[in-house]
Amino acid sequence: MTTAPLPYRITATGIETADCVSMEVTPADRPLARFSPGRFAMMYAFGVGEVPISVSAIHGQRLVHTVRAVGAVTRALCRLRVGDFVGLRGPYGTGWQLDVEDRPDILLIAGGIGIAPLRPVVHQVLGRPGAFGSLQVLVGARAPRDLLYTGEFARWRRAGARVEVTVDRPDPGWRGSVGVVTDLLDRCETDWTRATAMVCGPEAMIRHTARALVDRGLPPPRIQTSLERNMRCGVGHCGHCQLGPLLLCRDGPVVGYDRALIPLATRER
CATH class of the missing domain: 3.40.50.80 (Nucleotide-binding domain of ferredoxin-NADP reductase (FNR) module)
Incomplete structure (x- = not known):
């Protein structure tokens, strides 16, 4: 976990709804510690600010975040394109707990x-x-x-x-x-x-x-x-x-x- 944002490059984007965009990001240099489902990153739009965004998919060091444009920072994030950079810090918080001992539904x-x-x-x-x-x-x-x-x-x-x-x-x-x-x-x-x-x-x-x-x-x-x-x-x-x-x-x-x-x-x- 880090308290300073690390640069991540946007490697793919997809429009989910009229106000939601998914973006896949890959570390430009040093990656953050491994995320688990349910935990979140503080995602920084350079020059605008940062917001907490949970991961919506995890592919090794590649992370996917789904962002809904509801404020200045999230609108700026949703305008970014492949090749642009964001800052990430984390992972933060607690994740979903999956216990396999009793094979729960x-x-x-x-x-x-x-x-x-x-x-x-x-x-x-x-x-x-x-x-x-x-x-x-x-x-x-x-x-x-x-x-x-x-x-x-x-x-x-x-x-x-x-x-x-x-x-x-x-x-x-x-x-x-x-x-x-x-x-x-x-x-x-x-x-x-x-x-x-x-x-x-x-x-x-x-x-x-x-x-x-x-x-x-x-x-x-x-x-x-x-x-x-x-x-x-x-x-x-x-x-x-x-x-x-x-x-x-x-x-x-x-x-x-x-x-x-x-x-x-x-x-x-």
Whole structure:
């Protein structure tokens, strides 16, 4: 881990949606320490600023980040092209925990761009056939145009994953499910007492999904959530990412629901 950004060259880009771009970056010289799914980098747009971005794919030293243009820094990042440079520092935070001892069923639940930090878990689980039970991926978005990685869903299904997708507001050509992502839980075929769930998306979606999972019998420690706050330093010094007793750049972003329950409920009130 480093506290000074290292230069990374953009080696590939892809438009995911109208406001989301994926970029593959490769170290220009010295690489950062190895990332694991769920951890994040502070990504620096030279002359503009930096923002925390989770990895959405890991290929050795090559990293993929999916960036949504919502502010000055992310808009600057989304305008970059192949051959341009960004600065990265990290890896920071905690990652998704995959325990193979009891071959748990893996349930991934994503809202909107929340599928990005979960995508490396899909790659990891599908890359280790037999190490886990079933893999079920539930994806929700506001509208079909907001769905990420739709070109990969068929490949995930062929590899053995169950992928269910729903949207809040369908367009005239939509033939899939309509509703919130928790509606898809009734389609899951799993032993709720021993599954491992990983949830990422808007905070309200995380709260409702985690409660729905507990209601179905999934113990809170087996529910992992990825929480987001305004991270600035990445090392737990500035306090901008505080959520109750947690500093999410240090104690998160991945936090067990047993630890996140009270801070999330307190913030809601």
